Each structure stands twice: as C-alpha cells, then as structure tokens.
Amino acid sequence: xxxxxxxxxxxxxxxxxxxxxxxxxxxxxxxxxxxxxxxxxxxxxxxxxxxxxxxxxxxxxxxxxxxxxxxxxxxxxxxxxxxxxxxxxxxxxxxxxxxxxxxxxxxxxxxxxxxxxxxxxxxxxxxxxxxxxxxxxxxxxxxxxxxxxxxxxxxxxxxxxxxxxxxxxxxxxxxxxxxxxxxxxxxxxxxxxxxxxxxxxxxxxxxxxxxxxxxxxxxxxxxxxxxxxxxxxxxxxxxxxxxxxxxxxxxxxxxxxxxxxxxxxxxxxxxxxxxxxxxxxxxxxxxxxxxxxxxxxxxxxxxxxxxxxxxxxxxxxxxxxxxxxxxxxxxxxxxxxxxxxxxxxxxxxxxxxxxxxxxxxxxxxxxxxxxxxxxxxxxxxxxxxxxxxxxxxxxxx
Numbered sequence: 580x581x582x583x584x585x586x587x588x589x590x591x592x593x594x595x596x597x598x599x600x601x602x603x604x605x606x607x608x609x610x611x612x613x614x615x616x617x618x619x620x621x622x623x624x625x626x627x628x629x630x631x632x633x634x635x636x637x638x639x640x641x642x643x644x645x646x647x648x649x650x651x652x653x654x655x656x657x658x659x660x661x662x663x664x665x666x667x668x669x670x671x672x673x674x675x676x677x678x679x680x681x682x683x684x685x686x687x688x689x690x691x692x693x694x695x696x697x698x699x700x701x702x703x704x705x706x707x708x709x710x711x712x713x714x715x716x717x718x719x720x721x722x723x724x725x726x727x728x729x730x731x732x733x734x735x736x737x738x739x740x741x742x743x744x745x746x747x748x749x750x751x752x753x754x755x756x757x758x759x760x761x762x763x764x765x766x767x768x769x770x771x772x773x774x775x776x777x778x779x780x781x782x783x784x785x786x787x788x789x790x791x792x793x794x795x796x797x798x799x800x801x802x803x804x805x806x807x808x809x810x811x812x813x814x815x816x817x818x819x820x821x822x823x824x825x826x827x828x829x830x831x832x833x834x835x836x837x838x839x840x841x842x843x844x845x846x847x848x849x850x851x852x853x854x855x856x857x858x859x860x861x862x863x864x865x866x867x868x869x870x871x872x873x874x875x876x877x878x879x880x881x882x883x884x885x886x887x888x889x890x891x892x893x894x895x896x897x898x899x900x901x902x903x904x905x906x907x908x909x910x911x912x913x914x915x916x917x918x919x920x921x922x923x924x925x926x927x928x929x930x931x932x933x934x935x936x937x938x939x940x941x942x943x944x945x946x947x948x949x950x951x952x953x954x955x956x957x958x959x960x961x962x963x964x965x966x967x968x969x970x971x972x973x974x975x976x
Contacts, residue, residue: 605792608785609705609976613698615783624690639675639830642668649840658844667834675830678822685818689811692804699804703970708778710963712787715767715774717959721952722760722767728945729757735938791962796974803973805891809884816880820873827866832857891971898964898971905957905964912950912957919943919950 644666651659736753739745778787800807836853926943929935 604790604976605706605709605788606976608709608782608788609702611785612701612705612782616697616701624687624694628687638668639671639679640669642666658846659842660848661838661840663836663838665834665836667832669830669832672826672828672830675826678818678825682815682818682822685811685815689808689815692808692811695800695804696808698975699970699973702975705778705781706963706966706970706976708774708781709788710959710966712771712774712778713789714956714959714963715771716787717952717955719764719767719771721948721956722764724948724952725945726757726760726764728941728948729753729760732938732941732945733757735941792966792969792976794965796969796972800973803891805887805973806884809880809887813877813880813884816873816877820870820877823866823869823873829859831859895968895971898968902961902964902968905961909954909957909961912954916947916950916954919947923947 644664647663647665649659649661649663651657733750733753733756736745736750740747740750775787779785802810834853834855834857836855838851838853839848840851841848923940923943923946926935926940930937930940
C-alpha cells in the first residue's frame with residue numbers, strides 16, 4: 580500500500596468517516612438534505628392552496644346565524660314574547676372576487692418559486708460545506724505525511740549525531756521541525772473533524788461524497804431561481820396593490836330575519852320575515868394604510884429585483900473567471916508535481932552513487948509530497964470553483 584493511501588485510510592479511521600447513511604454523490608446528499616426540510620415547505624404551500632380555494636368560494640366569508648328572544652318577564656309580565664332568527668352572509672362586491680383570486684394565484688406562484696429558491700440556497704450551502712470538508716480532509720492527510728517525513732529526518736539526524744557525523748544542533752533542529760509538524764497535524768485533524776461535522780449536519784447525516792460534480796449540468800431551470808422568485812414577488816405585490824385599489828370597502832351583507840311575536844297573552848302569535856342588505860362605506864381611514872402598505876411592498880420588491888439582477892450577473896461573471904483560473908492553476912500545479920518527481924529521481928541516483936547524503940533524499944521526498952499535496956489541492960479548488968459556477972447559473976446537484 581502506498582504511503583498516501585495509508586495516510587488517507589488512517590485519517591478516515593480516526594475521523595470516523597464511515598457513516599450509516601451513504602451518499603455516492605452530492606446529488607444524493609442534496610436529496611437527503613432537502614427531504615428533511617420539505618415538510619415546512621409543503622406546509623407553506625398548503626397555506627397558499629387554502630387561500631386559493633377560499634378565493635373561489637361563493638361567499639367572501641362564512642355565513643352567521645343569530646338567535647334572540649325578547650319578553651317582559653322582568654317588569655309587568657303581560658305576556659310579551661318575541662323570538663327572532665337571523666341568517667346573514669357577506670357578498671362579493673363587483674370585481675372583488677376576481678381581485679382576490681388573482682392575488683391568491685400570484686401568492687401561490689410566489690410560494691412555489693420561493694420553494695425553488697430555498698432548494699437553490701440549500702444547494703449552495705451544501706456545496707460549500709462539501710468542499711470545505713474535502714479540502715480539510717486533504718490538508719489533514721498532507722499534514723500527516725509531513726509529520727511522517729519530519730519523524731524520519733529526526734531519526735536520521737539522531738543516527739548521525741550518535742555516529743559523530745553531525746553536531747547535536749542538527750538533531751535539535753530536526754526535533755523542533757517534527758514538533759511543529761505534529762502540532763500542524765493535530766490542528767488539521769481538528770479542522771477536518773469540524774468541517775465534516777458541518778457537512779454531516781447540512782446533509783442530515785449523509786456521508787461525505789468523493790465523486791466530483793459532472794462537467795456540465797444535467798439540466799438548467801427555465802429561469803434562475805433567484806430571479807424567478809424576485810419576479811414572482813413583484814407580481815404578487817402588484818396584485819396586492821390592485822386589490823387594495825379595487826377593494827375600497829368591506830363586503831356588503833345580506834340578512835334574512837324570521838320573527839315570531841305576540842304583544843300579550845291574549846293575542847295570537849304573528850310570524851314576520853325581513854330581508855335586509857347592509858352596505859358599508861369606504862374611507863381614507865380604511866383604504867389609505869392598505870394602499871400605502873401595498874405601494875411600499877411593491878417598491879421594495881422592484882428594488883430587490885433590480886439589485887438581484889445586477890448582483891447575479893456579477894456573481895456569474897466572477898464564478899466563470901474563477902473556474903477558468905482554477906483549471907489553469909490545477910494544470911500548473913500538476914506540472915510542478917511532475918517536475919518534483921523528476922527531481923527526486925535524479926537525487927535518488929545521486930545518493931546511490933554517493934554524491935549526495937540521505938537527508939537530501941528525504942528533503943526531495945518531502946518536496947514531492949508537498950508538490951503532490953498542492954496539486955491535489957489545486958484540483959479540489961478547481962472542483963469547488965466549478966461547483967460555484969454551477970451554483971451561480973442556477974444548476975442544482
């Protein structure tokens with residue numbers, strides 16, 4: 580087994596990477612994370628659906644039943660009796676039902692786009708946590724490899740001091756370098772554990788995927804989730820303002836009253852029926868605050884949409900540039916890795932020929948490990964830049 584493979588396996592065992600919930604790809608981890616948050620989203624969608632159903636009802640509100648009874652028992656008790664039953668119901672004003680339906684539809688659409696926006700935001704948070712965990716894992720493995728090299732250099736320095744080939748200062752310097760490498764390794768282990776825990780929490784217990792995202796997204800939404808959500812909020816605010824302008828007064832109320840009464844014991848009961856219509860009046864005290872609030876909401880939604888468009892364009896451009904630079908840096912680091920391998924081969928031949936000492940070979944091996952680590956890190960950084968670009972253009976895992 581190669582040293583790098585052994586270090587990676589040892590680190591995985593120490594960190595406890597084996598989790599019961601396996602995730603072969605980021606897409607599977609994303610599905611698991613969204614499933615845990617879907618209940619709240621579905622509850623909000625049900626609220627909007629109920630509002631939409633209410634706007635289709637025949638009445639703007641529920642009817643009411645009123646029962647009353649009147650008598651003269653407390654004073655003269657001459658037999659006055661009256662029973663009254665009233666059934667009342669609000670009525671839609673002309674155009675009021677259509678305005679309420681349009682507002683319910685716009686708010687329902689805004690809720691659906693808000694759900695898509697929440698999925699996109701969750702994907703961004705999960706991607707960042709995923710790459711932080713993978714980079715921290717690589718840093719911990721590289722720190723362990725450096726510690727292994729420093730321990731070998733320390734042992735070689737001790738052997739040379741005991742043989743009288745070096746002064747004790749050489750061993751002291753090697754021991755100091757080993758102690759610093761051990762400190763860096765412990766710190767890297769702690770950071771790797773924190774990063775892994777953050778990803779596990781975001782992914783609701785899913786294991787850390789090692790498979791990179793595809794080079795090209797499998798599908799792109801018809802509209803960017805952020806812009807689609809902001810645009811839906813603008814349409815909902817416009818519908819809310821239209822309702823405030825068209826709904827200038829409360830709904831009228833139609834009532835049917837049935838009365839059974841008598842004036843005295845000697846009089847027979849009489850049955851009466853009454854039909855009444857209550858028409859409320861509007862006014863500035865009622866409509867002014869509603870219209871002002873609707874105007875404020877529309878202005879804020881339009882401002883957020885304009886700012887969101889500009890910011891998103893800048894984010895996509897920056898992500899595209901970072902993606903290109905990340906690929907170039909990965910290629911440059913891969914070349915440096917190849918050169919370090921070539922240099923180690925020359926030094927190994929020189930050591931076997933007696934032209935260089937063993938510490939020179941250890942240092943060359945350390946440089947090779949560092950070059951390999953930097954190349955692997957550059958590759959991961961390029962992958963993170965690619966994920967950020969996919970996130971910027973609205974592609975989900």
